[in-house]
Amino acid sequence: MSRQSFLRSSINALLVSTSALIQSGSTAPAVNVALQASFNSPPYLLELLETAAEENSTAYFPILDRIAQGHFLDCTTDQELHNTFLQTVQDDGHITISEALSSLEFALSIHSAAPRIEAHYQYYTTSVEPSLMVAQDAACPVWVHFDGKQYCSSALDRAQQYLENPKSSEVLPLDRVLGEGTGQAGYPSILYADITSPLFGQFHQTLSNTARNGQTSYRVRYRPATSSAARPLAMKGYGVELALKRTDYIVIDDRSDDAKTNMPEISVSQPGEVTLETEELADLKPLSSSQLRGLGLKTASFVMSSDNPFDALIKVSQDFPKHSSAITRRDFSEALLLEHRNNREVLLPAGYNVVWMNGMQVEARQMDAFALLERMRRERTLIGSLRDIGFSGPEAVQLLSQSSIAESKVEGEIQRYDYQDGLEGGNIIIWLNDIEKDKRYQDWPDHLSALLQRTFPGQLPTIKRNVHSAVIPLDLTDIKDIQLLVESLQTFVKRKVPIRFGIVPTLTTAASQDQARVVYHLLETYGLGAVLTYLEA
DSSP states (O other): OOOOOOOBOOTTTOOOBOOOOOBSSSBOOOOOOOEEEEEEOOOHHHHHHHHHHHHOGGGHHHHHHHHHTTTTTTOOSHHHHHHHHHHHHHHTTSSOSHHHHHHHHHHHHTTTTHHHHHHHHHHIIIIIGGGSOHHHHHHOSSEEEETTEEEOSTTOOSEEEEOOOGGGGSOOTTOOEESOOOSGGGOEEEEEEOTTSTTHHHHHHHHHHHHHTTSOEEEEEEOOOSSSOOOEEEEOSOOOOOOOOOOSOOOOOOHHHHHHHTSOOOOOBOGGGOOOOOOTTOOOOOOOHHHHTTHHHHHHHHHHTSSSHHHHHHHHHHTHHHHHHHHTTBOOOHHHHHHHHHHHHHTOOTTOOOEEETTEEEOGGGOSHHHHHHHHHHHHHHHHHHHHTTOOHHHHHHHHTOHHHHHHHHHSOOOOOOOOOTTTTSOOSEESOOTTTOGGGTTSOOSGGGGGSOOOTTOOOOOSSOOOEEEEEEOTTSHHHHHIIIIIIHHHHHTTOSSEEEEEEOOSSHHHHHHHHHHHHHHHHTOHHHHHHHHHO
16 A cells, blocks of 8 residues: 655745655655756855845945954854854844844745845846956956946056946945945945955955945945856745655445444544644544544644644644544534634635734735745834834734724725826926827727727727826936937827826926926927927937
8 A cells, every 4th residue: 555745844944845655565765846046056155144134234234344354264164154144143233133033044044135146146247247358357356346447456546447337336226335425426336246255355344444434335246256166046935746646546435434424423532632643654544524524623723722823733734634633533612613604704705715914914926935024024123113112022913913903904095196287277297198189099989888898908998088197207307207208108109008198397406497498388389299309309
């Protein structure tokens, strides 16, 4: 007779592996399931740094100071580096509470910072490296981009070459910036480096000192290590199901179940008397159809009556078939049955699951390790802010879980804005089109029943009415805003997207006020075509 072991998953290990043990005189080898990313694993020290910065962003540059000082050079293994790093962030006061440390360990287990590091590598390979000469890039494993030049010396005494990419000094979503950069005309210092390189310390100390003195701003962008061996990154945080099925036809005689229904009921054990299987390879006891009835309620009752419900839930869910026989020997309370029925009648139909975290519902599509990590961080930050004003931890959770807060979120009216310019006297919005009057829309139907016509999913109905409007504030002295107007918005109008587009010039600076006066004068005197021609020039 064959025996199968079911999928075991752990929220901390999260590298899912399944094994199938077949007993037929000999044991078959285990079946291991794993996913590998399309990119390699980053240096472990770099992953520790970024993961700690996710928990506490202010710890980033102080930890970099430690790295530059060689604090972790004596660590010879990843385990030793891991322990030393965690001890350092606690001793330095960056991450001290147990909840944050647990979140840090969880983030490390699923490699949550690896995509951010790989994005650094991709940016360097695709946007920075092509602008460098091959020989100079190889000769400068660590270098600084300052004032459009490349410096390969930490003293910044002589430029190696000029860089032709003007956008490389712009702030990226990946950047962590130190200093305001008021000196040297506000030019940023951007260090491209592998932080595990021996040269990193000299560059970092020089640039961090200038940034803290207000002479420049400082950013670190990672470049791929040239000497480390490539190791594919094992993907974690995903569930894998392995279904094993015998191909031979088996007939089971279940006529005895009918006879059992007429037998006296077996005495029900009390909740504390249920003992789960502890053996790794315990025999799986088959359940009859009568035992399957109410198994879900019995399991819920067992979990809720345990001394530690979360531990009981994890243990049961990790190998439910092994423990199901023991759970069937207990009963559920009337109070639990009543609550279950009320939930089904009020909000939860059969076959659906709902999870709440501090009173806020977690959507099913967000039930993955990465989304839960971000949500737990937000909740911990919110509870921390309540504790700062005098609430205890349980009081903060109780306050957030109040039903009145949830009702205010659900029943509150959607905030609406009056985008029209009637209060300002009109002629403030510069409309690019008028669906009701322009000739390009003359073939469209104008009756309201056209709103009910069939369209592709996500497509707006083509009706000769100004039903949908989009008003966009633009700074007409900003080249990007002008490009948005003359390229994107004009294209939408020419392609007859059923939206009425309008712009409002912003008046944040003196130059933008002068430009707005010119545009309004051209519009009033010569029309919209003259405005677009002027801006395109």
